[in-house]
Amino acid sequence: MKTIKKIDSLRKELYLYVKKRIGLVPTMGYLHNGHLSLIDQSIKENDISVVSVFVNPYQFGPNEDFNVYPRDMERDLKLLEERGVDILFSPDSKEMYPENFSTFVEVEKLSKALCGKSRPTHFRGVCTVVLKLFNIVNPNNVYFGAKDAQQAVIIKRMKEDLNLDINIRVMPIVRDEDGLALSSRNRYLSKREREAALLMPEALKKVNILINNGVFDANEIRKKIVGELKKSKYIKIDYVEVVNLKTLKSVEIIDKENALVAAAIKVGETRLIDNFILGEI
Numbered sequence: 025m026k027t028i029k030k031i032d033s034l035r036k037e038l039y040l041y042v043k044k045r046i047g048l049v050p051t052m053g054y055l056h057n058g059h060l061s062l063i064d065q066s067i068k069e070n071d072i073s074v075v076s077v078f079v080n081p082y083q084f085g086p087n088e089d090f091n092v093y094p095r096d097m098e099r100d101l102k103l104l105e106e107r108g109v110d111i112l113f114s115p116d117s118k119e120m121y122p123e124n125f126s127t128f129v130e131v132e133k134l135s136k137a138l139c140g141k142s143r144p145t146h147f148r149g150v151c152t153v154v155l156k157l158f159n160i161v162n163p164n165n166v167y168f169g170a171k172d173a174q175q176a177v178i179i180k181r182m183k184e185d186l187n188l189d190i191n192i193r194v195m196p197i198v199r200d201e202d203g204l205a206l207s208s209r210n211r212y213l214s215k216r217e218r219e220a221a222l223l224m225p226e227a228l229k230k231v232n233i234l235i236n237n238g239v240f241d242a243n244e245i246r247k248k249i250v251g252e253l254k255k256s257k258y259i260k261i262d263y264v265e266v267v268n269l270k271t272l273k274s275v276e277i278i279d280k281e282n283a284l285v286a287a288a289i290k291v292g293e294t295r296l297i298d299n300f301i302l303g304e305i
């Protein structure tokens with residue numbers, strides 16, 4: 025595996041692979057099995073797989089965890105080597121955002137829904153870095169996780185709106201044995217907080233069963249999740265929403281082919297998200 029930190033060097037390296045299928049997996053590092061599932065898929069479907077590890081400052085709000093976000097490049101390197109990744113792209117912030125950087129990508133409306141309400145500049149940061157990575161790597165296929173369902177919906181919108189000739193692949197959520205969706209942020213959780221956090225996947229599982237049994241009233245589903253989450257004093261609910269999978273607007277009746285049931289909570293200082301999708305992003 026080659027580790028490349030400079031955009032020019034990456035471009036030069038990738039010139040060697042014209043006419044090859046290139047897969048890209050954008051990450052912020054501190055890799056877990058969720059990331060690795062995207063990477064495995066990329067390796068399966070492409071001739072060359074590029075993984076980026078970049079903790080993107082623009083997707084963190086002023087009071088968020090940018091400075092303490094977990095980083096362990098040595099461990100990531102080892103995991104990527106073992107997996108058979110061809111290129112690790114790990115630029116520093118100055119490489120991605122040189123002085124006078126001033127162009128941002130904003131996907132309107134969708135970016136203001138769900139997580140956008142409490143993280144108003146988050147998706148602007150995500151879309152900007154993702155479009156930059158697309159332009160740098162020029163991939164055929166790019167891999168994202170369904171855990172960040174809103175992110176995947178927004179990036180697909182950006183692809184359509186800006187006519188990007190890239191295949192966006194959205195892979196299922198990978199969970200720990202206890203059901204908690206894997207996240208680099210899980211390491212912040214104390215034992216007690218982790219126990220509390222489990223209420224979220226458990227609540228989603230319960231309402232998934234309800235929906236499969238024909239309960240399509242979105243409000244009833246929402247209330248059920250809120251009720252489950254309120255069982256722990258450690259949980260502060262950011263949102264629980266049932267939305268249309270394309271528009272991310274709230275629905276009253278759940279369409280089994282086109283809905284997203286999503287929740288975001290704070291457990292102590294740690295913000296966690298989870299969801300389940302009915303249909304395809």
Ligand code: AMP
Pocket residue numbers: 050051052053057058059061062167168169170171172195196197198199205206207208
């Ligand atoms: P991050 O490093 O958190 O920015 O995540 C990089 C990519 O991995 C994003 O496309 C995420 O949606 C995806 N991802 C993170 N956690 C999971 C998970 N538990 N299952 C599947 N994909 C995930």
